[in-house]
Amino acid sequence: MPEPTHASGARLIVSRNPADLTDIVVERPLGGVEELVAAARAAHGAQPEWAAWPAPLRGRTVQNTGRLVARNKEALAGLITREIGKPYGEALGEVQEVIDTCDFFLGEGRRLYGQTVPSEMPDKQLFTYRKPLGTAMVITAANFPAAVPSWYLVPALLCGNTVVWKPSESAAAVAEALLALFRAAGVPEDVLRLVHADGDTTYAGLGQCLEEGLVQKIGFTGSTAAGRRVSELAGRHLQSPCLELGGKNPLVVAEDADLDLAVQGALFSGFATAGQRCTSLGTVLAHRAVHDEFLARLGAAVEDLVVGDPRRDEVFYGPLIGERYLQGFLSSLELVRPHHRLSGSTATGRITGDSPRKNFAGDPDTGVYAHPTIVAGVRPEDELYRTETFGPLVSVMEYGSFDEAVRLANGHGYGLSAAIYTDSPRTAFAFRERCSAGMISVNNSTVGAEAHLPFGGNGLSGNGSRQSGIWVLDQFTSWQSVNWDYAGTLQRAQMDVREIGADPGFRLG
CATH class of the missing domain: 3.40.605.10 (Aldehyde Dehydrogenase; Chain A, domain 1)
Structure with missing residues (x-):
């Protein structure tokens, strides 16, 4: 299809409603x-x-x-x-x-x-x-x-x-x-x-x-x-x-974490705005003592998410911003490898009538919708570990020691936001000190900003x-x-400074 043009011959922006692609919002x-x-x-x-x-x-x-x-x-x-x-x-x-x-x-x-x-x-x-x-x-x-x-x-x-x-x-x-x-x-x-x-x-x-x-x-x-x-x-x-x-923002689940709270945080961090935030959750780092339980709870929570028409109150996330964003997200799914496993639903990619989602509100074929995806078994050498996916995809990794959690939180090179779930102030402050992200949350999500707090990142972010x-x-x-000098004579910094005398040999007693 030829690119649309204005009467002047200029190329056109055609902004479409991603929930209903027949609805043209504006042409410019x-x-x-x-x-x-x-x-x-x-x-x-x-x-x-x-x-x-x-x-x-x-x-x-x-x-x-x-x-x-x-x-x-x-x-x-x-x-x-x-x-x-x-x-x-x-x-x-x-x-x-x-x-x-x-x-x-x-x-x-x-x-x-x-x-x-x-x-x-x-x-x-x-x-x-x-x-x-x-x-x-x-x-x-x-x-x-x-x-x-x-x-x-x-x-x-x-x-x-x-x-x-x-x-x-x-x-x-x-x-x-x-x-x-x-x-x-x-x-x-x-x-x-x-x-x-x-x-x-x-x-x-x-x-x-x-x-x-x-x-x-x-x-x-x-x-x-x-x-x-x-x-x-x-x-x-x-x-x-x-x-x-961009970001590849980690969320650490320590062995003493409140798992229900951590699941809520991961859900919002990873899937709000269809995962299309620079601060969206990239990888959950779960301690091996709680990894399996956390993964099961997160998978169940994602299964219950309602996706669909963003005008409906019950919808957790709506469509991706547009076709170009969907294609980018589909490219990210190509990073899933045979040693990975999907948690919760195994459906991936675009939601359509032929690839439906149980909890969907509206008509999937009118818009640009994507299945929420959890990929477990991710390893440090995987490209998925270090690539921003910008869509509803969350990776999950297991760690053993706190040192390993810090290495994984920093190892991808991004440094925008990070979160840790723990009941230990010692663990929280140690993570704050050693994590390279510009923004740290404790027992809260990786996303969210307030107007009076600095926002920004380091490294690739x-x-x-x-x-x-x-x-x-x-x-x-x-x-x-x-510098305003009203002495009436030239005073030279570092050269004309008055010296204060002292007795270098003075000793008490």
Whole structure:
């Protein structure tokens, strides 16, 4: 089938409801390199005037945005459910995260603090100030089409930067709705520009923007492979991007764990949002004393999950985001090897009338649904152990000693989130100390974030940058130091410091 085109000849985004592929949510022409560069020029030109707005006034636009999102919470959540297939309850939670982010950063408009620093010399004052970087290009994924963009857009704008935003092609309608809320809140048009483009066009356009000095910061959420390309491009221009990449997030079940609680945590970590979160559970590491019992309970719980139409209250997870995401997940199933075994249902792959699921709500043939899959018997040398699957698949491994659990938790090279279930504070704190993940949960799931806590990972999961809370301010500002000397004579640091005498031979007694 030929690729759909706009009347102008431009290729089209055709965003479909993944629960009903006949329902076209929106069609939009894809922009080219010239559209991205033009947006960056406009944003770059508007930045000095935006930065001149007092920070508390910029904070008021953030406050207005949060209030408008709250007023339109149900409509925005319904659009998220329709466009990417997230269950409505989860979609409401995502919209609440946008509201929480705005609530938090409203206050930061009055707290973009610098410091006064004591000088080693008289008649001299030292200060530090935060300065906006300039223009940011923000590139976001589809799985959290409202919350994750807000993590970038809100602090970037608050700090006095302008933004060019390239959302996922799979979430074009949600992006436009969120943009409309920012506009209505008082954010000027050129301060926040949105461009629909595909990945290759975005990469080429970003390169040209960097060459022309139009972009001073990159924010990117996506795969590790794409993040590497963005990081390499930024590095050529001595920039450090804010990268939020993939994960292979472990959940350790210690021998003293509350197994029912651990099963609930694994269920939500692994299968909420159809496993399409960067923080979704990758591998359960269960102590050999509880491995078999845990696996049996998890398998039974997964069998009872209701999959299907995301508008129904009883549905635990809905469709995958789209056909492309389904194909990626099906490729992950090819990593299952003969020595692995499936727990619970042995059905895998796409849910259809010919490959049905007992607990299914709706018509599977209208959408893009996948069977929940548990793969036991995974080994450290298996590709499945170290590959992000991005779908409803959870691996299970057995461990003997705590040292082995730590090695397995870190050994795949990702470092986004991790969880441990234990009643021992000693075990919990030891795991916290030795686990390489940027986010640790104790007796809770690997997924979930709060607006005032740093979010981000290490290793293959990112470059150490953090989003959310006060920590993200360092991503969108630079520090400027000022020394103000009013002595009336030149005072030279480290050279003209007054010495204090002492008697080196003094002894007590």
